[in-house]
Amino acid sequence: MSMLASRRVAFHLAAAAAVSIALPGIGTAVAADPVQLVQTTAQQVIDIVKTKTGADRQAAILAVLQANFDMPAMGRSALGTHWNQATESERARFLKAVATAEAKAYSERFGQYGGQTLTVGKVTPRANGVSIVDSRLNQTTGQPIKLEWEVRNDRIADVKVEGVSMVMTRRSDFNSYIQNNGGKVEPLVKELEARAAR
């Protein structure tokens, strides 16, 4: 009995700690910029998911993506070596379609707000100007999910979920699609645009 009780106490303590850290960085002047950026972004997304649905939600998420994420760099990385052979207009269309696809994915991913909170952990600044922010997404049931944010020039450049990088996964996906469709960027852009229009 006592061990169950102690477990419950530990759980409450953990939950309290999670909530206190998960609150957006108001008054935490000590916090470095990257942490603030990650916390603000998480809070904005949570607010959007709580209040908006459908097309409104998608538009709001797109706005957050464009304000807080380095979408051009992420898109460019996702296209990999194919970026160089793409024409100017293809690049522009590609970036637009990718941003729409991401916004759509995020707005559908969460469905309804399920009480998740983000606990930001340690920040590791690197010599090349990138900061890596470790965090945990606490769910109401089950294990927390490990999230790592890569922040460069005050913008988020990549998110890793349980070690799986968003940009790297897209990169493999796009690269394979291009190779299976004649090695050109055009079919990929067309497909992305068709999906965005759906």
Next chain:
Amino acid sequence: MFVARRFRASEMDPGSALMIGVKRTIGASIRRSVVAVALAGTVLGGCATKDTGAAEVWDPLETPNRFIFSINRVVDIIALRPLAVMYRDLTPERAQTGVRNLLDNLGEPVTAINEIFQGEPSRAATTMARFLVNSTIGVAGLFDVATSFGLERTKEDFGKTIGLWAGVEPENGGFYLMLPGIGPSNARDGTGLMMDYLVDPFRILTFNLAVDWDYYQFARYGMNAVDYRSRTIFALDDLEKNSLDYYAALRSAYTQNRADQIRQKREKTDTRSELERRDTLALVR
């Protein structure tokens, strides 16, 4: 020397000649397996140079892999996923936790064995203590009492053990492999899976006692599959919906996720950590 040996061999009775023959065969088979292991090592260690982490997953068997992937998906769509959804949505939360604890408990000995191979005997002792506590006080593993005693759960497999010692980037697990019924794997993790199966005390026990416990084993593997699938529904649905080439996206995600697990193991000892690798990553210009 040569003459003497020939002389003795000619005097030998047929029985001991047979013995020598057997010994030779064993010797040859050992030599052959040494060669096989060395070959496997080369395969694992292949294409390790100039790894920026941004390279594509090595997949020389892509065509057969895609074929098996399509069969797996059919089985998944008509059988496994619906089962997993029903299990997730219709079974009480407590029952699911109990089943998961039970299955996890049955997996503890294999984890302990791997922790020994990973050079962490104290961790292995903790795992075995967990196993003993949960098997007795925890009613055959239904309740995870050990965690509240401060014995934390770890999950290790032989793929991770190989990855820990392989000396190559953990993204490089040899060739990518789509296993029938099991799903994404690679040379490293496929070998690991086989090793885990071979050393599993519960499998050996049921085999040695010659008891017809096969049904229990089937039930165990079946429940493992449903339980695991029920926990990956969200992530896999999401990946499928948001990718143009699901096969390629899954291949990348699997490789990254496994690499991350191995890197966490290595971090303690390896000087070339994930952070250093990221600095040279082609993504970070």
